[in-house]
Structure formats: C-alpha cells, structure tokens
Amino acid sequence: MKGKEWYQADDVADEYDSKRFSRGGRHIDHREKQAVLDAVGPVEDKNILEIACGTGRFTVMLAERGANIVGLDISRAMMTKGREKARRADVADRIEFLRGDAARLPFPDDHFDAVFAMRFFHLADTPAKFLAEMARVSKDVVFFDTFNDTSARVAYNWLLPMGSRLYAEDEVDGLLHDAGLRLTQATHDFVVPYGLYRKLPNGIAGELRGLDTSLGGTSLGERLASVSYWTASVESSD
Numbered sequence: 001m002k003g004k005e006w007y008q009a010d011d012v013a014d015e016y017d018s019k020r021f022s023r024g025g026r027h028i029d030h031r032e033k034q035a036v037l038d039a040v041g042p043v044e045d046k047n048i049l050e051i052a053c054g055t056g057r058f059t060v061m062l063a064e065r066g067a068n069i070v071g072l073d074i075s076r077a078m079m080t081k082g083r084e085k086a087r088r089a090d091v092a093d094r095i096e097f098l099r100g101d102a103a104r105l106p107f108p109d110d111h112f113d114a115v116f117a118m119r120f121f122h123l124a125d126t127p128a129k130f131l132a133e134m135a136r137v138s139k140d141v142v143f144f145d146t147f148n149d150t151s152a153r154v155a156y157n158w159l160l161p162m163g164s165r166l167y168a169e170d171e172v173d174g175l176l177h178d179a180g181l182r183l184t185q186a187t188h189d190f191v192v193p194y195g196l197y198r199k200l201p202n203g204i205a206g207e208l209r210g211l212d213t214s215l216g217g218t219s220l221g222e223r224l225a226s227v228s229y230w231t232a233s234v235e236s237s238d
C-alpha cells in the first residue's frame with residue numbers, strides 16, 4: 001500500500017504520534033521541530049504552508065509562535081488529530097487544515113513566505129512534481145527532509161508497509177535545480193536509525209543521542225546519516 005492510502009486509516013492516525021514520538025522517539029520529535037524552526041526562522045505573522053501536515057506536530061508549534069499557517073494533507077483522519085491538538089493549544093484560529101493532494105496545490109504562485117514538508121518525500125512517487133508545486137507557491141523558503149540511501153535504513157526500508165523511497169544527494173541536487181530552487185543549507189543526522197530510538201526508554205535514548213550526534217559530526221557520520229534536512233530558496237527570475 002502507498003503512503004497516500006496508508007495514512008487514511010483511523011487506527012494509523014490514532015497511534016501515529018504515540019508510536020513514533022513517545023519514549024526515545026521524543027528525541028526525534030525534538031530534532032525535527034528544531035530543524036523546522038531553523039529553516040523557517042522567526043515566524044510571527046508569516047504565512048506558511050505545511051504540506052502533508054499529518055497530526056499537526058509542526059503546524060501547532062508554528063501557530064503557537066505566531067505564524068498564520070495552512071496545513072494540507074490527503075488524510076482526513078490525520079488532520080482530525082491535528083485539529084484536536086490545535087484546539088487544545090488554543091491556536092485553532094491561526095491554522096487552516098485543508099484536505100488536498102500535494103501534487104495540485106490550490107494556491108496562486110508566490111502565495112506563502114515559506115513552504116515545508118516533513119516525512120513526506122519518502123512517500124512521494126513523483127517527487128519532482130511535488131517539489132515544483134512547493135516552489136511555485138513559495139516566495140522564499142522551501143524546506144523538506146529525505147531518508148538517505150547510504151544509511152542503515154537500507155536494511156529495513158523495503159519492509160515498511162507504506163512504501164519508502166531513499167534518496168542520494170545527487171538526486172536531491174537535481175530535483176532542486178529542476179524546481180528552480182537554490183540550496184541554502186543541508187544538514188544530515190541520525191546515524192542511529194529512528195526505529196532504535198523508539199524502542200528505548202527516554203533516558204537511555206538520551207545517552208544514545210549523545211553518541212549519535214558526536215558520530216554525526218564526523219565526515220563518516222555525515223555519510224551514514226539516515227536523514228537529511230534541505231533548506232532552499234526560490235531563485236528569482238531577474
């Protein structure tokens with residue numbers, strides 16, 4: 001089954017956050033949130049689009065910091081969780097959750113200050129089309145992450161039921177170029193794959209995270225990192 005269908009199921013949406021971001025998975029959640037904040041910068045009163053917003057982990061965080069944000073996702077079930085989270089955080093008035101396909105964004109060109117997608121490109125069967133749409137509706141920042149084809153993820157990637165695509169750096173460079181985007185920052189992290197963090201209690205995972213970040217700071221660590229975060233800006237046409 002493809003990711004587009006997989007995340008439509010109520011039980012998948014119900015356990016999405018707890019399965020991935022409780023226990024040691026909190027370190028992953030924290031790192032991903034930091035990556036988004038680093039990429040989009042100060043967000044107060046900015047107009048931001050989050051593609052494949054899922055259960056609203058980043059949508060709610062950015063609304064709490066003053067952004068006006070649209071969260072778009074194909075799954076009603078995932079966005080129901082996002083809406084609940086937004087109500088609990090008292091930021092529902094700053095967020096519009098919109099059901100839609102990332103391949104056809106219902107917005108005019110240059111509509112947002114920043115557009116980002118987390119944990120989405122591994123599900124994308126036509127990444128060039130998705131990235132071109134993100135670039136079209138952003139007037140400045142485009143940010144996304146990928147899983148890497150030189151990481152430990154290779155060993156279990158094929159087992160994942162929602163399908164998962166791994167990327168090489170050259171491929172991402174080509175995609176950015178074709179979408180008219182200029183890479184402004186690339187960072188690589190998680191030599192230790194996500195699956196191991198999730199299995200460990202938070203404290204032990206914290207120790208592991210320390211080792212992981214020290215190894216990640218080396219050139220070998222960069223090469224073996226399982227996740228890359230790509231920040232790009234829209235090339236001006238003049």
Ligand SMILES: C[S@@+](CC[C@H](N)C(=O)[O-])C[C@H]1O[C@@H](n2cnc3c(N)ncnc32)[C@H](O)[C@@H]1O
Nearest residue numbers: 004007052053054073074075078101102118119
């Ligand atoms: C792994 S989840 C990531 C959710 C969220 N970005 C996060 O990091 O927690 C992938 C999300 O992509 C959504 N998705 C998959 N294909 C899509 C498409 N073509 N258009 C919009 N959303 C899509 C799924 O419904 C799901 O919510």
